[in-house]
Amino acid sequence: MTDAGLTGDATGAVLVLNSGSSSLKYQLVHPDSGEVVASGLVERIGSETAAAEHEQNGDTRRFDGPIADHHEALAKALDLFAEAGTDLASSGLQAVGHRVVHGGQEFSEPVLVSDEVIETIDALSGLAPLHNPVNLMGITAIRALLPDVPGVCVFDTAFFHHLPAAAATYAIDRDVAAEHHIRRYGFHGTSHEYVSGAAAEFLGADPTDLQQIILHLGNGASASAVRGGRPIDTSMGLTPLEGLVMGTRSGDIDPAIVMYLRRVSDMDIDDIDHMLNSGSGLKGLCGENDFRTITSMVADGDEAAQLAYDVYIHRLRRYIGAYMVDLGRVDAIVFTAGVGENAPTVRRDALAGLERYGIAVDDEANVVRSRAARRISTADSEVAVLVVPTNEELAIARKAAAVVAGA
Ligand code: ADP
Numbered sequence: 001m002t003d004a005g006l007t008g009d010a011t012g013a014v015l016v017l018n019s020g021s022s023s024l025k026y027q028l029v030h031p032d033s034g035e036v037v038a039s040g041l042v043e044r045i046g047s048e049t050a051a052a053e054h055e056q057n058g059d060t061r062r063f064d065g066p067i068a069d070h071h072e073a074l075a076k077a078l079d080l081f082a083e084a085g086t087d088l089a090s091s092g093l094q095a096v097g098h099r100v101v102h103g104g105q106e107f108s109e110p111v112l113v114s115d116e117v118i119e120t121i122d123a124l125s126g127l128a129p130l131h132n133p134v135n136l137m138g139i140t141a142i143r144a145l146l147p148d149v150p151g152v153c154v155f156d157t158a159f160f161h162h163l164p165a166a167a168a169t170y171a172i173d174r175d176v177a178a179e180h181h182i183r184r185y186g187f188h189g190t191s192h193e194y195v196s197g198a199a200a201e202f203l204g205a206d207p208t209d210l211q212q213i214i215l216h217l218g219n220g221a222s223a224s225a226v227r228g229g230r231p232i233d234t235s236m237g238l239t240p241l242e243g244l245v246m247g248t249r250s251g252d253i254d255p256a257i258v259m260y261l262r263r264v265s266d267m268d269i270d271d272i273d274h275m276l277n278s279g280s281g282l283k284g285l286c287g288e289n290d291f292r293t294i295t296s297m298v299a300d301g302d303e304a305a306q307l308a309y310d311v312y313i314h315r316l317r318r319y320i321g322a323y324m325v326d327l328g329r330v331d332a333i334v335f336t337a338g339v340g341e342n343a344p345t346v347r348r349d350a351l352a353g354l355e356r357y358g359i360a361v362d363d364e365a366n367v368v369r370s371r372a373a374r375r376i377s378t379a380d381s382e383v384a385v386l387v388v389p390t391n392e393e394l395a396i397a398r399k400a401a402a403v404v405a406g407a
Contacts, residue, residue: 009037010028010037010086010088010091010092010093011091011092012030012031012092012094013028013029013030013031013037013091013092013093013094013397014028014029014030014031014093014094014095014096014097014396014397014400014401015027015028015088015093015095015096015097015142015149016028016029016096016097016098016099016393016396016397016400017074017096017097017098017099017138017139017142018099018138018392018393019070019098019099019134019135019137019138019139020134021130021134022043022044022045022046022047023041023042023043023044023045024041024042024045024070024073024074024077024138025039025040025041026039026040026041026077027039027040027393027397028081028086028088028093029393029394029397030397031394031397031398031400031401032401034391034394036393037056037086038054038055038056038081038084038086039054039055039056040052040053040054040055040077040080041053042067042073042074042076042077044067045067045068045069045070045072045073046067046068046069047066047067048065048066049064049065049066050063050064050065050066050067050073051063051064052067052073052076052077052080054077054080054081054083054084056080056081056084056085056086057084057085059084061080061083061084063076063079063080069137069141070134070137070138070141071137071140071141071144071145073141074138074141074142074145075145078145078146088146088149089145089146089148089149093146093149094149094150094400094401094404095149095150095151095152095397095400095401095403095404096113096142096146096149096150096151096152096400097151097152097154097396097397097399097400098113098135098138098139098151098152098153098154098396099135099154099156099190099392099396100121100132100135100139100153100154100155100156101128101131101132101135101155101156101157101187101240102121102124102127102128102131102132102155102156102157102185103121103124103153103155103156103157103158103161103185104120104124104127104157104181104185105161105181105183106120106124107120107153107155107157107158107161108158108161108162109158110152110153110154110155110158110399110400110402110403111152111153111403112150112151112152112403112404112407113139113143113150113151113152113153117153118136118139118140121135121136121139121153122136127181127185127238127239128239130277139151139153150404150407152399152400152403152404154190154395154396154399154400155189156187156188156189156190157185157186157187157189158189158190159186159189159190159192159193159231160184160185160186160187160189160192160224160231160234162230163184163186163231163232163233163234164232164233167184167232167233167234168183168184168185169183169184170182170183170184170237170238182238183238184234184236184237184238184242185236185237185238185239186222186224186231186234186236186237187220187222187236187239187240188216188220188222188236188240189231190392190395190396190399191216191336191337191390191392191395192214192216192222192224192226192231192234193395194390194391194392194394194395195214195216195334195336195388195390196210196212196214196224196226196229196334197229198373198388199212199214199332199334199373199386199388200212200229202373202375202386202388203331203332203384203386205331207228207229208228208229209228209331210226210227210228210229210331210332211225211226211227211228211327211328211329211330211331211332212225212226212227212330212331212332212333212334213225213226213320213323213324213327213330213332213333213334214226214334214336215316215320215333215334215335215336215340215350216336216337216340216390217244217316217335217336217337217338217339217340217343217346218247218337218338218339218340219246219247219248219289219338220240220246220247220249221243221244221245221246221247221251221337221339222234222235222236222240222243222244223235223243223244223316223319223320223323224323225323225326225327227327232326232327233322233323233326235251235319241276241277243319244312244315244316244319245281245282245308245311245312245315245316246281246282247281247282247283247289247290248277248278248279248280248281248282248283248284248289249276249277249278249280249281250276250280250281250284251281251315252315253276258272258276282294282308282312285304285307285308285311286302286304286305286307286308287304288305288308291338291339291342291343291346294308294309295343295345312346313346313349313350316346316350317350320333320350320351324357330358330359330383331383331384332383332384332385332386333351333359333383333384333385333386334385334386334387334388335347335385335386335387335388336387336388336389336390337390340387341387341389341390342369344366344367347361347366347376347385347387348361348363348366351385357383358381358382358383359377359381359382359383359385360377360378360380360381361376361377361378361381361385362376362377362378362379362381365377370387371389372389373386373387373388373389374386374387
C-alpha cells in the first residue's frame with residue numbers, strides 16, 4: 001500500500017494517526033492523489049524495548065529503545081520525519097486526521113479537534129474503554145507537538161449513525177437502554193463507506209442504485225448491508241465485540257454466558273470481558289488468530305484449527321444470508337481487509353452453493369493475487385462478487401481535508 005516518496009512533498013498532505021494502547025500507526029498521505037509520502041509504526045509504547053519504524057523516500061529508518069508514552073512516540077516519529085528530510089511543523093501539512101473508535105450518539109460526522117470535542121470523546125470512554133482513551137492520547141500529543149496544524153476526528157461509528165431504528169435497537173428495557181445510551185452503533189464505518197464507494201466506482205455504477213453486502217474481514221471483522229450508499233444493517237453493536245467471529249473476539253454469543261460464568265466460575269467481570277475480547281474468536285478456539293497460520297494448520301489436519309475455521313465460515317454465511325434478505329436484491333458482495341483481500345478459501349467457502357441465488361465465484365479468478373479491486377464472480381453470476389482493498393488512511397485523509405476546507 002505504501003508508495004513512499006513519489007514526490008516526497010508534504011505540502012497539502014494529511015498526517016493520519018491511528019493510536020492504539022501500546023502502538024501508534026501513522027501515514028502521511030495526499031488526499032487527492034492518494035500518494036503516500038511516508039508511513040510508520042511505533043510499537044510497545046510504555047516499555048524499555050519500544051521500536052519505531054519509519055518509511056519515506058524508499059528508505060526505512062528505525063529506533064529501538066525506551067518510549068514512555070504517546071507524546072514521546074510521536075516526538076520520535078517527528079524526529080524520524082526530520083531525519084528523512086521533512087520538518088513536519090513547517091512542511092505545509094494541511095491537517096492531522098485521527099481515527100477515533102467511538103463517536104457515541106454525539107458524532108455523526110468528522111469534527112475539528114477542540115477542547116470541547118476532546119471532553120466529549122473522553123466522556124464516551126465508558127462505551128469504548130479499550131479505544132477512546134488511547135485515541136485521545138494521540139490527539140492531545142500531536143496537538144502539543146504541532147499546535148498550528150488543525151486536527152480532525154473521524155469516527156468509526158459515524159457511517160452507521162443513521163441506521164434504521166429496527167437495526168439499531170436492542171430488544172431490552174427501553175428505559176435502561178435510554179439511560180445508558182445502549183444501541184447498536186456499528187464500527188469499521190470508515191472502511192465500509194470507502195469500500196462500498198470504491199466498489200460502485202469499480203462497477204461503473206451510481207452508488208445510489210446499488211445494494212451491497214460489505215464483508216470487512218481483518219483481525220476485527222464486521223459485515224454491513226448497504227443500500228444506495230447508506231447502511232441499513234451492520235454486525236457490530238454497542239461495542240466491536242458483536243457479530244462475526246474475529247481474531248480474538250467471540251462475536252455473537254448467548255448473553256447468558258456472561259451471567260452463567262459469573263455465577264459458576266471464579267472469573268470476575270473483567271476476566272470475562274478480557275476472555276471475550278482477547279481470548280476468544282479464532283484464538284480461543286485454536287490458539288492462533290492469524291489466518292495464515294490457521295490456514296496451514298488446517299492443511300496439516302489440525303482439528304481445533306478446522307473447527308475454528310468452520311465456526312468462522314458458519315457465522316459469516318449466517319450474516320450473508322441475513323443481509324440478502326434485508327436487502328431483497330443484492331448487486332454486489334464485497335470482500336475487504338487482511339483476510340477478505342488475501343484468503344481465497346474464505347471467499348470460496350463463504351459463498352459456496354449459492355448459485356440458485358445468483359451468486360457464483362469463479363475459482364480461477366478467486367485465487368489470483370492482486371492489490372487492485374477485482375471481480376471474482378463468474379461471467380454469468382447475477383451478483384458481482386468483488387475484492388476491494390480497503391484504505392482507511394486515505395478515507396480519513398479525505399474526510400479531514402474536507403473538514404479543514406469547510407472550516
Ligand atoms: P486489522 O486492521 O483488523 O488488524 P487487517 O485488516 O490488517 O487487520 O488483517 C489482519 C489479518 O489478515 C491477519 O491477522 C491475518 O490473519 C490476515 N491475513 C493477512 N495476510 C493474509 C494472507 N495472505 N492470507 C490469509 N490471511 C491473511
